[in-house]
Amino acid sequence: MPDNAAGGLRIVYAGTPDFAVPALDALHDAGHQVVGVFTQPDRPAGRGRRLQPSPVKQAAQSLDIPVYQPQRLDAEAQADLKALAPDLMVVAAYGLILPRAVLILPRMGCINIHASLLPRWRGAAPIQRAIQAGDDETGITIMQMDEGLDTGPMLMRRPLPIAADETGGSLHDKLAALGGNCILDVVDGLAMGRIKAEPQPETGVCYARKLTKAEALIDWNAPAMNIERQVRAFNPWPVAQTQWGKRVLRIHSAHLHQGDRQAAPGRVIRAGKSGVVIACGEGALVLETVQLPGKRPISARDLANAGLKAGVMLGRDAETNTR
Structure with a gap:
């Protein structure tokens, strides 16, 4: 009853x-x-x-x-x-x-x-x-x-x-x-x-499947669309991240780049007042909010002012060079 x-x-x-x-x-x-x-x-x-x-x-x-x-x-x-x-x-x-x-x-x-x-x-x-x-x-x-x-x-x-x-x-x-x-x-x-x-x-x-910190590492060979989804999905945890030399750069937000400029996946195409653009396996990604170890989240423009330059390679085993 x-x-x-x-x-x-x-x-x-x-x-x-x-x-x-x-x-x-x-x-x-x-x-x-x-x-x-x-x-x-x-x-x-x-x-x-x-x-x-x-x-x-x-x-x-x-x-x-x-x-x-x-x-x-x-x-x-x-x-x-x-x-x-x-x-x-x-x-x-x-x-x-x-x-x-x-x-x-x-x-x-x-x-x-x-x-x-x-x-x-x-x-x-x-x-x-x-x-x-x-x-x-x-x-x-x-x-x-x-x-x-x-x-x-x-x-x-x-x-x-x-x-x-x-x-x-x-x-x-x-x-x-x-x-x-x-x-x-x-x-x-x-x-x-x-x-x-x-x-x-x-x-x-x-x-x-359960989220792990290991899968937060970005593979820049993937299409920009996939990486942009990864960034959004993993905010606020575990937060998508990439290597910048010996430092870990956490990426809290980003959007797709509208344009056809090509470079090696992981290469910084542009870094300045207009933002930071990273080449991907297909297309490119515009970083918005990022964070360095022990620091507060900042805008990608501020990161460019702090030393991230065009030509730098991001990602595992990448060299921080400007070739």
């Missing part, structure tokens, strides 16, 4: 990073019974490497919701979850795999807020991979969780266009807000018995 109102459901929330905060806030602000929050243990962060609570823990504490931080969802954690007597568990970027014993513990199971239009971009980094691939749109999928990797049946799919200047950070914020809106509709629908899960399509499956 369906509940008379979503507020009648006992909800346990599981999430860790900033992405998961808007949905938690939305559930609480709408008057739902969030009886407990599961989040990752505090981690060392910052220059002092002091233990820092996750964004979701901070949000839960500000809302006076009990917080649980198990290293693993073992028997002890499962006992804590069972004691909360949840009707439903809502998960958003939690960071721990839910074993079958947890998936079946809530009366209505576990549902997940995923930042892509499934089955495209299952996995860890759907936001960045969508930008990197040049997708025109992405979105939020709310799915009933099963034991697979983002393979469960879908309860809601809501698209979101990807702007031409979208970064990983800006798209993250838009999708986090959209996830908060979607979860309210889904929880209300489940409580009233109005929503039924549909299987994911069998075609269009692809995986969004």
